[in-house]
Amino acid sequence: MSENKIAAVSRTEFGKGAARRTRRAGLVPAVLYGHGTDPVHLSLPGHELLLALRVANAVLELSVDGGKDQLALAKQVQRNPVKGNIEHLDLVIVRKGEKVTVEVPLVVVGDHASDGVIVMDQQTIALLVEATHIPADIEIDVTGLEVGSTVTAADLKLPSGAVFPGEPGDLILSVSAAPSQAALDAELAGEAGEAAAEESEEAGEA
Structure with a gap:
């Protein structure tokens, strides 16, 4: 298990524009839900969160607006496909002993x-x-x-x-x-033949 203490701040602004402003400030927009509670929109520190989520199924010990700590499981992590930084996070409230x-x-x-x-x-x-x-x-x-x-x-x-x-x-x-060298050579030859045939078809269509 990976358990990390992270201070979270509740968000009152929503939408794409608000999310972009949150990220520019070095924070990650997140949603916390579970155990019959209403979803809570949060902002989490980007660097600390990135370190915490280096492992799968990280459990965070959240303090929301300085309140009582509660455990939350990182359920869905959205990352930037190019930079790899975290863009959004879904968190599920969990309790010790809960499966x-x-x-x-x-x-x-x-x-x-x-x-x-x-x-x-x-x-x-x-x-x-x-x-x-x-x-x-x-x-x-x-x-x-x-x-x-x-x-x-x-x-x-x-x-x-x-x-x-x-x-x-x-x-x-x-x-x-393990495939034999002959089998590998035959596979490569087959792929080369298919590529040549496709090029020939494309040339004919042109």
């Missing part, structure tokens, strides 16, 4: 058979976990796995209290045979 469903990154560790390649069926896994005990990632140890081996949800080592809500047999990854 939430989050997407946790999967990380492959260990060395598998040298003649195989890892094929990931999914890059993250949905877990039901306590809001204040969200793992940063789930490691998949592929040490010694041979070609043809598979890893399912049932094979994952989940932290205490974490539950996978899907089927135990859901495929996570498999080890496939």
